[in-house]
Amino acid sequence: MAEIQGGENLLFLTDEQLRQGIEAMFFAYRGFTADPDRILATLAYGRAHHRAIHFIARSPGTTVNNLLAILGVTKQSLNRVLRTLIEDGLVISRVGSADKRERHLFLTEAGAALERKLSDAQRARMRAAYRAAGPQAVAGFRQVLEAMMDPDLRRRYHAIREDDR
Amino acid sequence: MAEIQGGENLLFLTDEQLRQGIEAMFFAYRGFTADPDRILATLAYGRAHHRAIHFIARSPGTTVNNLLAILGVTKQSLNRVLRTLIEDGLVISRVGSADKRERHLFLTEAGAALERKLSDAQRARMRAAYRAAGPQAVAGFRQVLEAMMDPDLRRRYHAIREDDR
DNA sequence: CTTGGAATGTCAACAAAGCTGACTTAATAT
């Protein structure tokens, strides 16, 4: 047993195994973004728009500041994206009732429709991958991904669902 | 048994589970690139340089065309990156002996040193994540990532190691 | 042996999406 712990069972930590994991992440992320990217390209939007739409859909009424922290970009960068989405009628920005400095972000019907379209495409690939790999593999997949996150982002990752209150 | 297959065991395919997987990919990828990005920023290089260096290190003597297919960018985009790496003495481009149209790419000592530095940082995070999650989780992680790739890239992903001949 | 096509490289122009820095406005908190 001590043999297994210290011996061959740590083969998954060899440099070669780690390199393969790195490359797998690289190639898989390409697949991960490929389907939404194709849809976005037809609409003159990019990945940045997708991310904003995704997290607004996920946490309706979220503030700009919260979104900034989740996305990890500057407010100037996010603002450019939000401005086009608001102009195009996909997102609404409402002044906060408690704190009127804050803007709360929501998807319009059109925004929600696009979100569904993008999400459907991305989930279809995830579903196929999950189905092909099976429940146990999926559990492992999630565990490793979580362990790869920066602690701060891991907290935010968990907080997204708890925030729905 | 039929119950399990069609019932609760497919909970890993609910939209909510899939969404969580999507978000996990997003946050984990940020962690995945964070450490090399910090190093690259101090050197006036970017992720594009890292990718080129990585795959040249992985398959020394690879051709520009092969690299293009792996990286999935235009030759103009790759060329700009390669040009700076060659100018800076990190990469050598050698005219092919069999086919003199082809250029074979190699890292210089300095290039290999930078590759090691970037790779060490990235592998340290992977190693920590792998260790935290355990061998079984890692196997699942790899399975799901593979299933997410486009078939073409999946072939290239496998071919990288077989190409070392 | 010529010619067509492939591989490579280069020039120019452009776009998406990030960045910094400086500044305003409004509202809250101290």
Added chain:
DNA sequence: ATATTAAGTCAGCTTTGTTGACATTCCAAG
């Protein structure tokens, strides 16, 4: 009152991707 915070804006810059056009070199097929 004053300081701080949330949001937005303007300007300018960088990286990394894109098209399109074109030159060079070289292999291979007719």
